[in-house]
């Protein structure tokens with residue numbers, strides 16, 4: 001343990017001597033902690049929902065709009081049947097109270113290797129890049145976002161914000177603090193590692209479908 | 215030409231090493247262009263090299279020795295102008311850096327820096343001399359030399375000026391902004407890499423179908439011309455100044471007829 | 476990884492004559508450059524963001540100790556562990572200790588250049604652990620037993636044919652030839668590994684002091700499977716990667732994907748904060764961060780502080796004509812291209828990599844695209860200066876420089892020599908060119924030398940105008 005403590009001190013001291021100063025005093029530290037970054041946010045002049053959809057679809061994501069949460073199970077059913085998938089899915093427990101069909105088998109736990117469809121709740125949409133923000137938790141296991149081939153994400157239209165900074169504000173406001181994993185998802189998994197040819201479905205979902213509510 | 219009646223700016227011409235030895239015609243072209251634009255041009259005999267070979271080889275002392283010489287020789291002119299983006303970027307950007315810890319020479323380096331100009335940008339940006347009565351029969355493609363382009367922002371000026379030349383058609387090549395592989399001593403230290411790079415450049419030149427390549431730095435032009443000649447490609451190579459001055463009437467670089475001066 | 480930068484010359488010549496390599500490089504070059512240019516053009520604020528990114532990084536670096544301490548506090552508060560490693564060996568040992576403690580058999584890895592820098596895989600394998608690279612590019616080169624040749628596209632030097640061969644040999648055929656089939660095959664093979672992994676190791680693009688989070692940015696999702704499914708998640712990162720807040724990370728995220736792959740954003744941006752919570756249904760039980768110094772704090776002190784702004788986007792190598800000609804392996808260590816030519820001598824020693832700072836035309840294209848405006852050519856020149864000061868520069872070159880200086884500071888002598896050169900070269904030329912010149916074969920082996928006309932400009936000018 002001692003060696004490690006020493007490494008920490010050695011590195012911090014080396015940083016300080018490179019900066020030609022000792023440790024900062026409390027006033028200086030307080031000033032740094034109080035700093036509020038004001039970086040340029042790229043201008044947007046588009047309706048948030050329209051921009052979100054346009055951007056998300058530009059990266060091979062798909063979006064459909066429904067009027068209310070009650071319509072979500074039917075949309076999932078239609079998607080599932082369209083892809084010829086069996087009547088089961090990994091579904092985040094946050095969505096478990098929707099009016100699902102009786103024969104729809106749901107796994108609210110972590111996704112195992114055999115899971116091929118999942119349905120997750122997004123806590124925000126980000127119009128800037130057309131991205132989804134999902135937070136790990138008992139109602140939304142992270143494995144649901146990456147293991148299945150088909151990932152359906154339920155996003156309330158009112159949760160779409162303009163810029164990333166606004167999404168971070170949502171995270172900071174959470175009573176339960178930062179999620180273990182915050183996943184910003186901008187479409188299906190892809191790779192260009194073989195001769196720069198873009199191929200979808202590298203390791204994560206081959207398709208990401210957004211059901212936009214409201 | 216003798217004394218210009220209304221005295222325009224007094225310009226000291228920086229006669230670059232490569233131009234001095236390999237292409238005097240570029241110097242005469244520069245003088246013609248400057249005088250036509252109303253300048254009084256002098257070529258101080260005490261000049262040699264800007265010092266860049268030393269600087270880029272990491273020999274800062276040698277670079278400083280040369281820089282002091284250039285400063286002393288040119289500081290009493292209104293401007294120091296040279297037909298090379300590379301040398302002029304050294305004077306403009308590197309001299310002040312070389313003397314940053316020297317309170318005696320720093321102000322002199324800075325003073326020279328701000329009145330140093332690459333020929334084409336001087337004509338276009340300072341003198342607003344955008345007319346040309348030159349004539350050139352042919353299709354030319356312009357190579358952007360790196361120091362001029364990225365160091366001094368030279369891109370539009372030569373193209374605009376060349377656009378004024380009667381009979382000349384400009385055709386852009388792919389990757390005109392990519393280095394030709396000259397790089398001063400680089401081309402002899404790493405000849406194979408340099409060859410690969412100049413080959414890519416030559417391929418892009420040939421793809422345009424142009425019969426002439428023009429550019430603003432003799433290092434690049436000699437490299438390109440040398441490679442074009444070696445593969446027997448019938449493309450002429452001129453410095454932009456030669457074309458603008460109407461002095462591009464010979465066979466171009468690497469094609470000069472002996473004793474044609 | 477053993478450094479082979481001393482063989483740069485041989486390896487670069489070899490690379491130029493390697494047909495497959497040239498084919499692969501040719502395919503990559505245009506794509507990266509064109510897509511980045513398009514992204515930059517589509518974002519009016521792009522140049523302003525570069526300037527802000529540069530300034531923000533400079534502010535962070537000037538207070539690096541503070542932000543590292545704040546970051547550490549936040550990681551611990553989130554239930555994670557922070558380890559500090561002065562050098563590569565210390566970093567390897569920290570990670571080995573963790574892996575041994577949890578009795579790791581299979582270790583999955585997301586792409587991490589720091590793990591390459593510290594030679595992690597070799598160490599883990601030596602201790603009997605199975606190490607599986609999961610980024611497709613990294614997986615390909617792991618099968619080929621090669622180091623990465625690019626910091627964001629590690630297998631950019633491989634053609635599809637070569638990938639087909641590697642997969643056939645490793646997975647036991649039938650040989651796939653379509654990109655889709657190759658990707659799918661790797662997907663199936665690697666799925667199994669994620670689920671079996673004991674430890675998942677990833678890099679960290681950004682470390683956020685505000686929340687104690689590490690951020691990775693990927694397209695494939697492999698980094699997420701790696702860190703979510705393993706029992707232990709270890710993040711390896713350089714100490715310079717810390718940023719104060721999520722908002723600061725955003726500034727760099729806006730530049731990273733655009734500069735790297737020419738995308739507006741990569742598919743996944745993942746913010747990881749500590750191990751799984753009591754009520755979480757998945758995620759690692761332990762979360763460790765290894766903060767690696769390995770020469771970075773020293774860089775902070777001098778002319779090379781600028782280099783610590785690097786966000787590892789790879790734009791400099793994508794735009795480097797030398798990299799484009801020889802590929803990444805010629806550079807002989809982990810980091811190739813312009814940023815590697817600065818970092819390698821600084822981390823591994825000036826004389827271990829003499830050629831790297833020199834094999835550059837200082838054309839400046841790298842700096843013109845670097846999202847954090849690192850003056851790479853100036854830093855390379857600075858390294859040449861250090862080589863010159865420390866007598867690492869070859870003797871012949873030093874002599875030549877001394878001679879040049881002697882002559883060039885004596886105008887009369889210099890002009891006389893120039894006149895001799897002009898006459899001699901003109902004399903031996905034919906039809907305006909010289910095809911072969913002893914002592915200058917490095918030029919004339921591949922190019923003619925344009926011949927002078929016989930007299931120098933200054934000579935002719937004197938004759939015409941008679942000025943002093």
Ligand code: SF4
Pocket residue numbers: 784785786787788789790791792814841844845846847848849
């Ligand atoms: S030096 Fe600049 S361009 Fe190169 S990898 Fe680093 S951030 Fe990117």
